[in-house]
Amino acid sequence: MLKVHLPDGTEKQYSQPITPRTVAEEIGPGLAKAALAAEVDGKVVGLDFTMPAEAATATADQDVNLRLLTRKDPEALGVMRHSCAHVMARAVMRLFEGVQLAFGPTIDGGFYYDFDLEHSLTEEDFPAIEAEMQKIIDLDEPFERIEQTRDDALKTVRDMDQRYKIEHIETGLGDHGGLSFYRQGEFLDLCRGPHIPSPKSIGAYKLLSVAGAYWKGDSSRKQLQRIYATAFFDKKELKEHLERIEEAKRRDHRVLGKQLELFTINPMVGSGLVMWLPKGAVIRGVLENFVRDELTRRGYQAVYTPNVGRIQLYETSGHYPYYSASMFTPIVMEEDEQYILKPMNCPHHIMIYKARPRSYRELPLRLAEFGTVYRNEKSGELSGMTRVRGFTQDDAHIFCTEDQVEGEFRGCIDMTRFVLDSLGLTDYRVRLGFRDPNSDKYVGSVENWERSQQSLIDVCASLGIEAQQEPGEAAFYGPKADFVVTDCIGREWQLGTVQLDYNLPSEQRFNLEYIGADNQPHRPVMIHRAPLGSMERFIGVLIEHFAGAFPLWLAPEQVRVLTVSEKSEDYGREVLTRLQAEGFRCTGDFRAEKLGAKIRDGQLELIPYMFVVGPRDAEQQTVSVRDRIDGDLGAMSVDNAIAHLRQEIAEKKVRKTYSGSAGLGDRGSANEY
RNA sequence: GCUGGCGUAGCUCAAUUGGCAGAGCAGCUGAUUUGUAAUCAGCAGGUUGUGGGUUCAAGUCCCUCCGCCAGCUCCA
Numbered sequence: 001m002l003k004v005h006l007p008d009g010t011e012k013q014y015s016q017p018i019t020p021r022t023v024a025e026e027i028g029p030g031l032a033k034a035a036l037a038a039e040v041d042g043k044v045v046g047l048d049f050t051m052p053a054e055a056a057t058a059t060a061d062q063d064v065n066l067r068l069l070t071r072k073d074p075e076a077l078g079v080m081r082h083s084c085a086h087v088m089a090r091a092v093m094r095l096f097e098g099v100q101l102a103f104g105p106t107i108d109g110g111f112y113y114d115f116d117l118e119h120s121l122t123e124e125d126f127p128a129i130e131a132e133m134q135k136i137i138d139l140d141e142p143f144e145r146i147e148q149t150r151d152d153a154l155k156t157v158r159d160m161d162q163r164y165k166i167e168h169i170e171t172g173l174g175d176h177g178g179l180s181f182y183r184q185g186e187f188l189d190l191c192r193g194p195h196i197p198s199p200k201s202i203g204a205y206k207l208l209s210v211a212g213a214y215w216k217g218d219s220s221r222k223q224l225q226r227i228y229a230t231a232f233f234d235k236k237e238l239k240e241h242l243e244r245i246e247e248a249k250r251r252d253h254r255v256l257g258k259q260l261e262l263f264t265i266n267p268m269v270g271s272g273l274v275m276w277l278p279k280g281a282v283i284r285g286v287l288e289n290f291v292r293d294e295l296t297r298r299g300y301q302a303v304y305t306p307n308v309g310r311i312q313l314y315e316t317s318g319h320y321p322y323y324s325a326s327m328f329t330p331i332v333m334e335e336d337e338q339y340i341l342k343p344m345n346c347p348h349h350i351m352i353y354k355a356r357p358r359s360y361r362e363l364p365l366r367l368a369e370f371g372t373v374y375r376n377e378k379s380g381e382l383s384g385m386t387r388v389r390g391f392t393q394d395d396a397h398i399f400c401t402e403d404q405v406e407g408e409f410r411g412c413i414d415m416t417r418f419v420l421d422s423l424g425l426t427d428y429r430v431r432l433g434f435r436d437p438n439s440d441k442y443v444g445s446v447e448n449w450e451r452s453q454q455s456l457i458d459v460c461a462s463l464g465i466e467a468q469q470e471p472g473e474a475a476f477y478g479p480k481a482d483f484v485v486t487d488c489i490g491r492e493w494q495l496g497t498v499q500l501d502y503n504l505p506s507e508q509r510f511n512l513e514y515i516g517a518d519n520q521p522h523r524p525v526m527i528h529r530a531p532l533g534s535m536e537r538f539i540g541v542l543i544e545h546f547a548g549a550f551p552l553w554l555a556p557e558q559v560r561v562l563t564v565s566e567k568s569e570d571y572g573r574e575v576l577t578r579l580q581a582e583g584f585r586c587t588g589d590f591r592a593e594k595l596g597a598k599i600r601d602g603q604l605e606l607i608p609y610m611f612v613v614g615p616r617d618a619e620q621q622t623v624s625v626r627d628r629i630d631g632d633l634g635a636m637s638v639d640n641a642i643a644h645l646r647q648e649i650a651e652k653k654v655r656k657t658y659s660g661s662a663g664l665g666d667r668g669s670a671n672e673y
Numbered sequence: 674g675c676u677g678g679c680g681u682a683g684c685u686c687a688a689u690u691g692g693c694a695g696a697g698c699a700g701c702u703g704a705u706u707u708g709u710a711a712u713c714a715g716c717a718g719g720u721u722g723u724g725g726g727u728u729c730a731a732g733u734c735c736c737u738c739c740g741c742c743a744g745c746u747c748c749a
Contacts, residue, residue, distance in 0.1 A: 112744095120677075211744030212676025219746040223676050226744070254742095258684080267722090267740050323749055344749060373749095378674050379740090381747065475749050494748085528749090565706040592706070600710035614708050624708075632709055 002052060005065045021047040021197075024068050031068060036196045037079040039067040044075050046194030048145055071201060071233040078106045083143055083195045084133075084202050084231040085111040090187035091132035092117075092227070095125075101189060102164045102215055102224050109241070109490070110230030114213055116164065121225045126207040129227075137202055139185065143195035146181040146188075153179040157190060164215060165190045172216075204238035205231035248488040253543035254384040260548050260606065262539075262556075263385060272382040272389035274536050279556035282585065283542075284535050286554050288370060291394050291419065291532065298415060300368040300396055305348035307372060311338040317347045317504060318443050322476050328376050345371035346501075346528055349397040350510050353524075358514040363524060364400035364408050370535070371395045385540030386493050392535045398527040399505075399512070405452075405525050409459050409498060416483055416496040416531040424654035425545055428495070430465050431482045432456050433473030442476050444503035452500040453479045475528075477503040483533075488544045495533040495541065501526040549606045549628065553649045559586040560607050561623075562598045564614030566590065571618035575611060575638060582642055603628065609645060629655055 002014040004023060012023060020038035024031045024047070038045050041064060052062050069076040085104040093099045096119050104113030115121075148156060150169065157165040168190070173179065182191045184199070196202075206229060213226040232238040257263050262280030265273065276284060295302070311330055314320035320327070323343065330338035342348065349367045358365070372392045381387050400408050420428065435442050435449045442449065456479055460467040467481060474480060480499035484492050505512035505524050513521040532538040542550075552558055559579055563572040569590045576588040589598045595612065602610045611623035622635040625644070636644075 122677075209743060210677070213745045214675080217746070219675065223745075225676075228744080271740075317749095319749060326748075346749090375748080378747065380674060380745085383742090387748080477749075489743085499749090562709085564708050567706065592704095594705095594707050594712060595709060596707090597711050598709090603710060610709085612709065616708080626709060 001061045003061060003063045004051065005063060007067050017050050017052065019048050019050060020045070020066060020068060023066060027068075031070075034070040035068045036071060036076045036201060037069045037194055039065075039069060039075060041065050044069070044079060044194060046079075046143075046145060047197055049194070076196075077233070079194055080196050080202060080233065081106045081111045081231050082193075083199060084205050084229070085113050086143070086182065086184060086187065086189055086191070086195070087133050087136050087199055087202065088129065088205075088207070088227065088229055089113045089115070089189065090136055090184065091129050093187065094132055094136075095128060100163055104189075110208065110228060112213075112226050112228045114215070114224040114226045116215075116222070116224050121210045121227065123207075123210060125210075130205070130207060133205065136185070137199040140198050140200045141185045142198045144183045145193060145195075146183055147178050148181065149178050153181070153190065156181065156188070160188065162190075201233060202231055203233040204235040205229060206238060206242065245489075248490075251488045251544040251547045252384075253386070253488070253540040256543050256548040257385065257540075260543075260556075262543065265384075270389065271379060272377060272387070274385055274388055274390070280539065282556040283539055283550065283554050287532070287535070287539070288394070290422070294415060294419065295366075295368050295396070298366075298411065299364075300366040303349065303352055303367050303369050305342075305345060305352070305369060305371065307342055307374075308339040309342050309347060311340055313347045313351075314340055314343075316509060317350075318477065318509060319343060319347070322441060322443075326375050326377065328374055341374040342371075343373050343375050345369055345373065345393065345395045346397055346504060346526070347510075349395075350504060350512065350526075353397075353399050353512060354510065358399070358524075360401060360514050360516045360522070363514060364398050364404050366396055366398045368394075368396035385536040385543075386487060386491075388534075388536050391537065393530045394532045394535065395528070395530050398529065399514075399524045400527070401514075401516075401522070402525055405500070405527070406455055406459055408527055409455060409500065410463065412498040412527060412529040412531075413459065413463060413465070413481065416498065416529075419531045420483065420496065422652055423542065423545075424551075425485065425542070428483045428485045430460065430467040431473060431484050431494075432460065432467045432469045433475070433480045433482055434469055434471045435474045435479065436472035439472065442474065443508075444477065444506065448502040449479065452502055455500060456481055475499050475501075477501050478528075480528075485541055485545075487541060493537055493541060495538055496531045497529065497533060499528040501528060550608075551652065551654045552608045552645065553652045555606075555608050556585065557587060557605070557607050558584050558649075559609045559611055559645065560602050561586065561588040561611045561613060562595060562602065563588075563590050564595050564612065566592055568613050568615060568618055572613045575613055575623055578638060579611075579642070584642075584645065599626065602626075611641060 002018065004012045004014065006012070012026070020035070020040070021032070024035040035047055038047055038049060040049060040051055051064050051066070082105070085106070089101055089104055092115055096117050098117060100116035102114035102116065105111065150173070154166065154169050157169060169179065180191065180193060181188055182193060182195055208228045208230060210225060210227050212223040215221045215224055230238070230241060232241065257280070260279060261277045262283065263277055264275050266275065269275065308331070311320060327343050328341045330340050332338050349369070352367055353365065370392050372390065374390045377387060377389055382389070398408050420426070434453050460481065478499050478501040480497050482494045483496035484494050486492050502525055504510055505526055512524050514524050516522045561572050561576045561579070563569050572588055572590055576586060579586045589602070591598065599610060606628065608628050610626040612626055613623055617623055617635060620635070622637055623641050624635045625633040625641050627633050
């Protein structure tokens, strides 16, 4: 007997296998019509899925939890999008000759499909493809699931002459049970499914972009053409989605960085090499001081090391054999005297550790440095400040005993969270980068790896951090916990990182030791950590996070004194001098412009406070304070105004009031004024 | 690095089928003396990313290189 449990608690019994569609029809015609897919025991399946999945023994009772999914359920959206991918692929095959299909999965925010075809797809092809998709949708042909044995499936894809599908079955898919196809009209695609019953519920779709992509991610293979697209159940949702994308693009740090004069990159200097303009340098300086204070509080010691090191240093560390491709070419003095621009700081810090014998009494030894490193990233990888060739890490290396690892690791995670929280950066995920058991790029013993991976898991669990484990994301010398954020166009970036390392201290590498209480040498463990990651990337992300509108404590220019007319310039200068003396970052706008024009300029430069001074203020020794967000706060004494700002700075107050857009030149949609 | 797209004044963008490189903002000069998002006028600003080619004629067409953008691959 099959017992089907529904979410409302009701139970239906069947004496033979049954599909979700039949259950839906029994419940009512409305639901039967609205149902798009189902969830059986937590797994999303099509309406034609046979329950139970495994044939039960004749006598045993079997329980199945069934949820019928309609357009209101988020899971149904992904199913519909995947069906839309099939419709798109079908349209492309109708429009172009010799189309070879690769993969077409659902992704966050939409879907894509990879094709191999002669014609070079451009966005100009989109209207025709979309029109063809509409024709297909209007036909309203059902998506039909066809199951075949692996051998039959192979014959099917051979008959269709679909090379990638053939290869996928031959090399990618084992012989488990059988394989499935989905047919819709003349279109047949090898596909696990599930799909919606028919394309009529594809409400609104849009092709977004076309780009190259490698078959199965292998860069030695031919590149395919990928069309990215998205779909929603109704037009309004699609419109909102597209608006969100546009809104996010307005925060682009590369655009804001130029408009707000934070940084510049010039091909004469080189790709991926950032020059910090004075205003950007202020933000960086304030952040660095903030971190330095925190380091002092947490028992770190500052060190400085040079920007180059001899090649032997990196041969010993293991970096050179593994990563010479992404290091800058050595500077050759003599054949056996070659220098490398340092790609990381750890080997230098290790040499500081080795400067003399170490006792267990001085562990944990925490060595910190804002260390500038250079990595020869491939040209296509570079992007603004988030992916560069030269950057400065808020780096530190902790040398500790085995027993101290967990506490130190905990402290690193705590500091990272503290720093991010202080900036209102809470939208991150924690990724545990683990060793990929199938790769040989890692150094050190498997036992060491498993031991340190387990410590990471334990500490995160004890701190209540939800961390996702990702094999293959580890550094070559050890596992790590990364704080990952998303930029304005949806790309993920690693910021803060804490990495456990049993390998660089090992005998094969630097052979680090300390003398224990037992008067015997012992091996320390290293932790590499950087709460911000790199100053470049972090501030790039921060620009997007604040849409260029930095909180008062970070703002390059905190206050601007505006005169109503040139008649008040003397008083304006007096106020400005006072503010400067009090330590504020401030300027004066004493131009012969109308007040409105000066305010407009200040607002567009996203300056947190403007002090307006006119004859009335001069007479009463006040300033009329204008807040970037709340507007005119009225006149107050200079002392009160200063106290007001002081407080906001001391609290490191983050006042996020925008819905996304800020910066110069798009006042129309901005709403923070 | 790969695939595709792009590159015109400091910025944002124009420039019929190949036919005299232009506007707004910013900048400079002058006038205006203004109380919470743009005062007016004038001036100046360019080897159209680079190097080559086709052509009577190239911003426009072709090739090289450089750079940027999106994606892929990579990311100690």
